[in-house]
Amino acid sequence: EAGVTQSPTHLIKTRGQQATLRCSPISGHTSVYWYQQALGLGLQFLLWYDEGEERNRGNFPPRFSGRQFPNYSSELNVNALELEDSALYLCASSLLPYGVTSYEQYFGPGTRLTVT
Amino acid sequence: AQSVTQLDSHVSVSEGTPVLLRCNYSSSYSPSLFWYVQHPNKGLQLLLKYTSAATLVKGINGFEAEFKKSETSFHLTKPSAHMSDAAEYFCVVCKGGSNYKLTFGKGTLLTVNP
Numbered sequence: 001e002a003g004v005t006q007s008p009t010h011l012i013k014t015r016g017q018q019a020t021l022r023c024s025p026i027s028g029h030t031s032v033y034w035y036q037q038a039l040g041l042g043l044q045f046l047l048w049y050d051e052g053e054e055r056n057r058g059n060f061p062p063r064f065s066g067r068q069f070p071n072y073s074s075e076l077n078v079n080a081l082e083l084e085d086s087a088l089y090l091c092a093s094s095l096l097p098y099g100v101t102s103y104e105q106y107f108g109p110g111t112r113l114t115v116t
Numbered sequence: 117a118q119s120v121t122q123l124d125s126h127v128s129v130s131e132g133t134p135v136l137l138r139c140n141y142s143s144s145y146s147p148s149l150f151w152y153v154q155h156p157n158k159g160l161q162l163l164l165k166y167t168s169a170a171t172l173v174k175g176i177n178g179f180e181a182e183f184k185k186s187e188t189s190f191h192l193t194k195p196s197a198h199m200s201d202a203a204e205y206f207c208v209v210c211k212g213g214s215n216y217k218l219t220f221g222k223g224t225l226l227t228v229n230p
Contacts, residue, residue, distance in 0.1 A: 004159070033218075043206065043220040056217060090159055103148050103167065103210050105218060107159035 002027065004108035006091050012114045013081050021076040021111045025093030031055075032074040033094070033105055034066060038087035046089075049074055050096055081115045088112050118143045118209045122221035130229045135179075135194040137224045139207030142188065148210035149190045150218075151181055155203045163205075166190065177201070202228045 005024045013019050025032050034046040045058040049068035063079040072093075078085055089112075092105035123138040141147060148167045152160040164175025171183040177200075181192045190207060207221040 042222040045217065045219075048216070056215065092160075103212060103216075104150060104162050104165055106162070107152075109157075109159045 004091055004093050004106055006089075006108040006111050008111060009109070010112045010114070012116065014116055015081055015083060017081050019078045019081060019085075019113055021078075021089050021091075021113070022073065023076070023091030023093075023108060024073045025091075026106055028095070029093035029106070030072055030096050031094045032068055032072065033092040034074070034076045035090040035092065036060075036087045037090055037110070038084070041087075043090070047076070078113070083115050086113060086115045118147065118211055118217075118219050120207050120209050120219055120221035122205075122207050122224050124224050125222065126225045126227070128227040128229060129197045131199055132196050135192070135197045135201065135226065137192040137205050137207075137226065139190045139192065139221060140188055141190060141207070141209045143209055143211070145211070148212065149181075149183060150208040150210065151175065151179070151190075151192050152206045152208060152220075153203045154206065154223075160206065163192070197226075197228045199228050199230065202226055 007022045031050040033048050036044045047066050048056040052068045066076045068074045088110045090110045092107045094105045119142045121140045150165045151163040153163050154160045163179050164173045166173045166183045174180045179194045204223045204225050206223050209219050211217050
């Protein structure tokens, strides 16, 4: 069974540009999550999508946005890039987490975003 | 509110010796708890999970963790470290329901010396 996939692996942008990151969940998973892992800051929750709707959002400005498609894949868009946005962006997926056996998330390898 | 504290940012052990990675949590409800491992330039892999069943949880690669409610701890252990265990380890507390959310600790970097 294929795991969570993310593209691209690396992305280099300049300040002020927009970045688009993509994620495909494990087959059968309807929930997709985005995290930012910046140096020294640990993993910070960004967004949770399920069935095409945003379910929860972390403490990030509105220029971080995303969407989920009918096939449950997802995009993360970061507008007006700032140097501090340089980080590893991790996507995870799970079954809808309303049952005890469904709480864990499965992670992709990440997209390394560098803003210069 | 929920929070996780990993008590050591870096642990160094020799190959073949025991591993102890410490984690304390704070939660206003009965939590689910996880340990994830991240090898360099890789995503996170689930090591083990506690979901209110047995308090001693066995995971992959010989790791186990014990949930101690009285101490609000969920320490990760392994009897004998292997070079391939060198990685960063994250303790995670889970809030369920409609406001489902995982809260990650800041991570513990495990170094294994030959």
